[in-house]
Amino acid sequence: MKKLFKSTLMMLLMLPMSFFAQQTVSGTVTESATGLPVPGVNILVKGTTNGTTTDFDGNYTVSNINQGDVLVFSFLGFSSREITFAGQTNLNVQLDESDAALEEVVLIGYGATTRQDATGAVEKISPAQFNRGAVVSPETLIAGKSAGVRITPSSEPGGGSEIRIRGGSSLSGNNSPLIVVDGIPLDQRGVQGVRNQLNAINPDEIEDFVILKDAAATSIYGSRASNGVILITTKKGSLESDFAMDYDIKVAFGQITDKVDVLNAAQFRDIVTNAPGTNPALLGNADTDWQDQIYRTSLGAIHNVTVSEGFDSFTYRVNLNRTDQQGVLKTDLYERTAINATLTQDLFDKNLKITLNAKGILDQNHFADQGAIGAAVSFDPTQPVYDPTSPFGGYFEFRGGSDPDPLRTEFRQATRNPLALLEQRENNSTNKRTISNLNLDYRFHFLPELRFNLNAGIDYSELDGFETRPLTSAVVGDDIAYENYYTGINRNSLLDFYFNYKSAIEAIDTKLDLTAGHSYQEFYIGDRQRFTQSNEFQNTFNINRNALESYFARASFDISNRYLISASYRRDGSSRFSKENRWSNFPSVSVGWKLMNEPFLQNSTFFSDLKLRAGYGVTGNQEIGGNYGYLGIYTPSRGRADVQFGYNSNGSPRFVNTLRPEEFDANLKWEELQTYNAGLDFGFFNGRLSGSVDGYYRRTEDLLATVPVPAGANLSDLLTTNVGETVSRGIEVGLNGILVSTDDFNWNVNYNITFQDLEITRLSLGEDPNFFIPQGGISGGVGNNIQIWKEGYDPSTFFVYRQVYNEQGQPIEGAYVDVNGDNQITEADKQAYKKGTPDYFMGFTNSISYKNLDFSFTFRGNFGNYVYNNTQSSNGFVGAGTVTPQDYYSNLNANVLQTNFQQNQFFSDYYVRRADFVRLDNVSLSYLIPGDAVNVRASLTGTNLLTITDYVGLDPEISNGIDNNFYPRTRNVVVGLNFSF
Structure with a gap:
């Protein structure tokens, strides 16, 4: 008993100790x-x-x-x-x-991070944020969705948009971002025979876009990253998911929203009748609206069939796409047939993941003659469309009356019948393309913190096309039909690998993420043209080939879940430059401070996120167009550009092709862009309001530009070389708000605005402060330019005379301000005036859902930009239509009725018009009808529904700031049905 008591007492005494x-x-x-x-x-x-x-x-x-x-x-x-x-x-x-946590994962190039751990300017855009409708070109999915990213959509079917991240940085170099699709960087020069190389990516198969904006995020891509990077990830199957099938169809109808304002037949007759020295008898009796003749209501349809399934360690997803899209310009047609397959396999206890992405695309185009757009604006409206006596296929054409040659030499410069330009031309191309890559991701058994990733890919395409015009076409003007057959090959091959090590050092409370790797990419372009002209057969063949080898590394540290440090380094070698300039280094460093994890904010009920970021980095640009600009290249002549050199054995003359030396710069090297970025990420009220603010400063050195050189200094009077620098600055603000969030009703808002400025700070090889380079060719006359590159100005700045106006506010013909006071108007009186790029632009999206009903709309706007209205300046004076070398007249822009100009005023600032706009870009309404076996979603979408602007031209959104022969944008209505089985 005593022993039992002692034992029990000991246990009771030890019991409290067991808790410790x-x-x-x-x-x-x-x-x-x-x-x-x-x-x-x-x-x-x-x-x-x-x-x-x-x-x-x-x-x-x-x-x-x-x-x-x-x-x-x-x-x-x-x-x-x-x-x-x-x-x-x-x-x-x-x-x-x-889902919220998944949204936090973002790719950053050769790896991934989370939003809260990102130290660079990185933004992810997911399908819930995409623009809706019959989207053919993938980049239009994200138009207006991201601060600092300006996307100017194309007008033609399947056409590519102009994409600018932070405004671009180069003059003669490529200003488009690097696009990486499932790990394959695409050739920034594009692919032959296609309107947009991104059309190879089916928009419905895109999982997300990740946009890398600053050098801290992009420098891991080195010599190609100065204009930003866009990472596109396509959809994949998921493990353990049941068999699923999806069929989606969208039908689109499009019409032009406006036409160029030209004179009707009665107005034109009145002008010609009253103009001195004209012959009204040359006018016809018709009343033809030539723009009505060349435009139509466009139709389009997109079909998608998708099947997917997941098993224990294997998934597949296969998508079949068929796209048909007409252009509003008659005979213009784009067709795509594509298959996208993604297979994943886990092996070795899921330590090894194998992913195969394969895309096969048949891209077909019937290219319309876009010269018909300008012809329809200027063709005589009193003339008929058809002429039964015409030798030109029954179409009316200006010709030499009863002359034996129905198209005398002096009439070959006359405007051709716009409809005949379209209907008498065949220009069809077929591009067969595959984009495929195999990715191996292996986590070492003995060291699970270490991964090895290998990516091998190819982007290969073959082009076949032909263009023909019959003898009856007035464009041919010869005794043989025009035929041009063209072929081409694009090959972009990639092999890269990297090691990634992630671990935690508990002793110093630090997580580290280390990456190091190697990449090799080779680009090959070969094209051949075979055409007949003037009874001669001509054959040309060109090859463009270059390679890029790279070594890269990145180290990231997260200290105490509060302090972030990241550094990357890339060393690139390019065959486009000489051995002395072949290699260059692209470093970056960035830091972050997760203020929300500091003790003084951990219990905050006001802030839900707060992080400061800052970074510096160097990126490059090697896209200079030519193959080897540092080498002396000789170009063989073609056609009749040959010389007689003796005689053949049969006594006939022997002709030998000549070789023409091309200009070159032995010291040519890539541009280098230095970027400083500071940012703040924030969230309030438990994430109901979140966003970011970024400010950046960028300086481009060794600027690539095509500049004039002194006579005899090189083999041409123009040379692409490294001559100067540009500086750009900007502020970007992005806001996301959850206005309402309940089980049945949700309302989310996204707003972004970007302020930007770009300035040429050095351009001349010398010290001349007045040096400038004319840019921006315009119609009207020969060799006229309306923009300049000059130190201290934006590259899209206009160069014009200051117009003088009368008391009624009407421009006085030929009256300009004598700027230098020498009592005469000369080139010295021209001034830099306004610019084509906006001071700021914005996007505003609302997404609303009530039970099974979804509604969304997006506005986009540009502000502070100007457009030179070349449609008015080139045809807006009486002489443009009545002073011709022979007996025909051309129509005039209706602006002539306001100005009464008799002669051209090409360089008047009167034609530089403010082009601010706000566009209702996308409106979508959809309803889900759930079922036991099939879910059906019906949708109705409108695009380009409304544009609010004071600009009097066809469209205020002109990428280069010059409005001339613009392919008009359409207002589209899209009806869609989706069936999920």
Whole structure:
């Protein structure tokens, strides 16, 4: 009894001590939805640095834990769980997928991070934010969605948009961003025979876009990243998902919203009748609206069939796409037939993941003659469309009366019948293309923190096309029909690999992420043209080939979950430059401070996110157009550009082709762009309002520009060389608001605005402060330019005379301000005036849902930009239509009725018009009808529905700032049905 009492007393005394004894717990972490293990889960004893991560089987062990401690389980894409330890030795945990957490994962080039850990200017745009409708070109999905990104959509069917991230930085170099599709950087020069090389990517198969804006984010891509990087990821199947099938159809109808304002037949007759020295008898008796003749209501249809399924370790997703899109310009047609397949396979206990992406595209185009647009504006409206006596296929054409040659030499410069230009021309091309890559991602068994990633890809295309015009076409003007057959090959091959190591150093409470790798990419373009003209057969063949080899590394540190440091380095070697200039280095460094994780903000009910970012980096631009600009190249002559050199054995003359030396710069090298960026990411009211603000300063050095050189200094009077620098500055603001969030009703808002400025700070090889280079060719006369490159100005600045006006505010013909006071108007009186790029632009999107009904709309706007109205200046004076070399007249722009100009005033600032606009770009309404076997979603979408502007031309959104022969944008209505089985 005494012994029992002592034993019991000892146990009671030891019982409190057991609560302080450190113990060990282990278990498995799995997905709640599938039961699959989750590798890489972070397990941490709350408030300490004690923790671990799960292995590839989801297993973990945590030592030195006390009862009452709280274990925190967290992993990207899943909601975190907190569990209080109660002394159990085995603890299995299930994690729920979290859409909000998944949204936080973003690609950054050769790896991924989260929004909260990103130190660069990075933005992810997901399908819920995309523009709706019958989208053919992928980039239009994100127009107006991101601060700092300006997308100017094309008008023609399947046409590519102009994409500018932070305004571009080059003059003669390429200003488009680098596009990376599933790990393959596309050739920035494009692909032969296609309107837009991005059309190879089916918009419905895009999982997300990630936009890298500053050098801290882009320098990992080195010599091609000075204009930003866009990463496109396509959709893949998911593990353990049942067989699913989806059919989607969209039918689109489009019409032009406006026409160029020209004189009608009665107005034109009146002008010609009253103009001195004219012959009204040359006018016809018709009343033809030539723009009505060349435009039509366009029709289009997009079909998508998708099947997908997931198994224990294998997934597949296959999409078949058929797209047909007419242009509003008659005979213009774009067709795409494409298949996209993605296969994934996990092996070796899911340590190895193999992903195969394969895209096969048949891209077909019937190209309309866009010269018909200008012809319709200027063709005599009193003339008929058809003429039964015409030798030109029955179309009316200006010709030499009863002359034996129905198209005398002096009439060959006359405007041709716009409809005949379209209907008498065949220009068809077929491009067969594949974009495929195989990705191996292996996590080492013996060191799960270390991964090896290998990516091998190819983008290969073959082009076949022909263009013909019959003898009856007035354009031919010869005794043989015009035929041009062209072929081409584009090959872009890639092999890159990298190692990635992620771990935590508990002793200093730091997580580290290390990456190092190598990349090799080769580009090949070959084209051949074979055509007949003037009874001669001509054959040309060109090859353009270059390669890029790169070494890259990145190191990122997260200290105490508060302080972020990241640095990257890339060394690029390009065959486009000489051995002395072939290699260059592109470093970057950036830092971040997660203020929300500081003790003084952890319990804040006002802030839900607060982070400061800053970075510096160097990027480059090697896209200079030519193949090897540092070498002396000789170009062989073609056709009749040959010389007689003796005689053949049969006595006939022997002709030998000549060789023409091309200009070159032995010291040519790539541009280098230095960028400083500072940003603030914030969130308020539990994430109901969030956003970011970024400010940047960029300086481009060794600027690539085509500039005039002194006579005899080179083999041409123009040379592409490194001559100067530009400086750009900007502020970007992006806001996201959740205005309403309930089970049935949700309302989200996105607003972004960008202020930007670009200035040439050095251009001349000398010291002349007045040096400038004319740019921006215009119609009317020969060799006229309306813009300049000059130090201190934006590259799109106009160069004009200052117009003088009368008391009624009407321009006085030929009256300009004598700027230099020498009592005469000369070139010295021209001044730099306004610019074609906006001072700021914005996007505004609302997304509203009520139960199964969804509604969204997007506005876009540009402000502070100007457009030179070349349609008015080239045809807006009486002499443009009545003073001709022979007996025909051309129509005039209706602006002549306001100015009564008799002669051209090409360089008057009167034609430089403010072009601010706000456009209702996209409106979409859809309704989901759920079913037991099939879900049906019906949608109605309108695009380009309304434009608010004071600009009097056809469209205020002109990418180069010069409005002339513009392919008009259409107002589209799209009806869609989606069936999910």
